[in-house]
Amino acid sequence: MTVTAPPPVRAAPPEAPPRPRKGRRRYGPVGLYVPALVLVALVSVIPIAWAVRLSLYRTRGLRTVEFVGWDNFATVLGPDGWGDIARTFAYVVISLVVAVPLGLGLAVLLNKPVRYIRAFRVVILLPWVVSQTVAALLWKWLLNGQYGPLHSLFGGREPLADPIGSMAALILVNVWISYPLATILCLAALQTVPQETVEASRVDGCSPTQSFYRIVVPTIRSTLLILVIMLTLLYFNMVTLVYTLTGGGPFSGTQVLSLDAFLQSFQFFKIGVGAAYSVVLFALNIVFGIAYIRVLRGSSDS
Amino acid sequence: MTADATRVKRPARLRQAGIYAGLVAGAVFAVFPLLWGLSTSFKPEATVLATPVRWIPEHFTFDNYHAVLFDSQIPRNLLNSVIVSIITVAVTLLIAVPAAYSAARYRFRGKGGLLFFILMTSMVPGIAVLVPLYYLAVKLSVYDTFFVMIVIYAAWQVPTIIWILRGFFESIPADIEEAGRVDGTTTFGAFVRLILPLAKPGIGAAAIITFVYVWNDYLIASTFVSDSDLRLISVGLYTYLTQYGTVWGQLTAAVMVTLLPMIIAFVLFERRLVAGLSAGASKG
Known part of the structure; x- marks a missing residue:
């Protein structure tokens, strides 16, 4: 091989691909996407289009019987649906308000150079591997008002037996399974904060608290935003935990939109109404998804 | 002051x-x-x-563990979950790695739109497509198979994994392939011999994320399989609960048995996981 020295990096104009082989110049890079595209089209895109169609029909079993336009959405978004929508937002917002500061706080602690930090890290992040089903089973047993270890705390009442108590329990368990994700992302972001800047701010007379809010938080702002969006999506779409922990009860106290979508379709076999709930969820996801991508774009431009 | x-x-x-x-x-x-x-x-x-x-x-x-390990379907469910999880990880990587590499290295018209489209499919709520997918699975007579579960899991993981891996591939300098090509290797050869080993941490993180996801899923596993011999562990646990009433001793033993492999994997790979998740989430 008689080749001259390799050209300096970025010698080519920025638009040109970094010298793909001739002949594959055009289709090679695109071709690498084909399997992924086929798969997501088949499993996500076609089915969601189908779900949108189903939401506009009255259904019997899996067959569409007649076009009803917005009727199914009237059930979902109408006066009877407000309770579920309000509960969904309460559940999502309160979970966020608890999980994000908790995750960030633990990440800050896990970022300190103290002894046994690796052991603490493993233990504190452990709920990340616990499935929603298992979390529901374990917490149901832990919160058991009669035989659980916390029963004296509840004064003999069953927390899962009244609507407020079960919503509180749902949020608690939800936070328990999702804060590790927050901690992992915050921890990774905290490690990118330059120590010199923090120390400089301390020399300039900032208290630790001040330098945290003025230096650290602004630096990891985009991670925090992404985290909030990721958790929002996760919470809105949470079916398994709600279904296995409370089943929406008691007295619809934990009936949220994602569970409605599941129950309407798979327990009441009102496919059309279930699809309408799904489409509303999908619309919510799109809104937060676009916000997510905006944040990603913004952070990579800077 | x-x-x-x-x-x-x-x-x-x-x-x-x-x-x-x-x-x-x-x-x-x-x-x-x-x-x-x-x-x-x-x-x-x-x-x-x-x-x-x-x-x-x-x-x-140890009676509870004895009952779970020898007189129940749980070991069978565990084996099924291991099989489905591992195949899903392999399929997901096989599909996501080329796309992620292309995303990190090549530019072409419409690339931004293409990536945006793939990422947006991860915004489709699982619950929304369950009914159409169920219908599709029955029509194509793949209902009650591992195959259908693997395809769905892979499709739902691919967008996220492409995102994570793209960040990793971008962090590897392009000069490395240049050097490989100068030495006479093909693009593919350079990728396999030079890039893949360097991307190992990212691929490892992607594998763990996918594995944990499949292991923990309940929605797909409960919808697409009714044959008790094909049940995955999350569904097996739930069935265990309803089948025997709430026998807390045995139930918690079953839970511990299903958690153990996850906890071991987590302790072994925790560092890699933190690195992988952060690369995927912080790079645009």
């Missing part, structure tokens, strides 16, 4: 104690439900519902 200066010099020992107190509180919150489950799993059924509550079982027994 002077007040701030004294606050900077707040006793280091007090701060240290505060950090430990916070860490211990976090650790207790994390393991509290797990420990209560572990404790229950070693109790004979007669003492499970005893009050006052005992954290250390008075009479220690």
Whole structure:
């Protein structure tokens, strides 16, 4: 091989691909996407289009019987649906308000150079591997008002037996399974904060608290935003935990939109109404998804 | 200024104690439900519902584990979950790695739109496509197979994994392939021999994320399989609950058995995971 020295990096104009082989110049890079595209089209895109169609029909079993336009959405978004929508937002917002500061706080602690930090890290992040089903089973047993270890705390009442108590329990368990994700992302972001800047701010007379809010938080702002969006999506779409922990009860106290979508379709076999709930969820996801991508774009431009 | 200066010099020992107190509180919150489950799993059924509550079982027994491991479907469910998880990881990587590499290295018209489209499909809520997918699975007579579950899991993981891996490939300098090509290797050869080994941490993280996802899923596993021989572990656990009533001793033993592989994997790969998740989430 008689080749001259390799050209300096970025010698080519920025638009040109970094010298793909001739002949594959055009289709090679695109071709690498084909399997992924086929798969997501088949499993996500076609089915969601189908779900949108189903939401506009009255259904019997899996067959569409007649076009009803917005009727199914009237059930979902109408006066009877407000309770579920309000509960969904309460559940999502309160979970966020608890999980994000908790995750960030633990990440800050896990970022300190103290002894046994690796052991603490493993233990504190452990709920990340616990499935929603298992979390529901374990917490149901832990919160058991009669035989659980916390029963004296509840004064003999069953927390899962009244609507407020079960919503509180749902949020608690939800936070328990999702804060590790927050901690992992915050921890990774905290490690990118330059120590010199923090120390400089301390020399300039900032208290630790001040330098945290003025230096650290602004630096990891985009991670925090992404985290909030990721958790929002996760919470809105949470079916398994709600279904296995409370089943929406008691007295619809934990009936949220994602569970409605599941129950309407798979327990009441009102496919059309279930699809309408799904489409509303999908619309919510799109809104937060676009916000997510905006944040990603913004952070990579800077 | 002077007040701030004294606050900077707040006793280091007090701060240290505060950090430990916070860490211990976090650790207790994390393991509290797990420990209560572990404790229950070693109790004979007669003492499970005893009050006052005992954290250390008075009479220690392995009966619950014996029942779970030898007289139930749980081992079968575990095996199924291992098979489906591993194949899903392989399929997901096989599909996501080329796309992620292309995304990191090549530019072409419409690339932004293409990536945006793939990423947006991960915004489709699983619950929304369950009914159409169910119908499709029945039509194509793949209902009640591992195949259909693997395809769906892979499709739902591919967008996220492409995102994570793209960040990793971008962090590997392009000169490395250049050097390989100068030495006469093909693009593919350079990728396999030079890039893949360097991307190992990212691929490892992607594999763990996918594995945990499949292992923990309930929605797909409960919708697309009705044959009890094909049940995955999450569904197996839930069936166990409804089948035998709430026998807490056995149920918690079953939970512990299903958690153990995950906990071992987590302890082994925790560092890699943190690195992988952060690369995927912080790079645009």
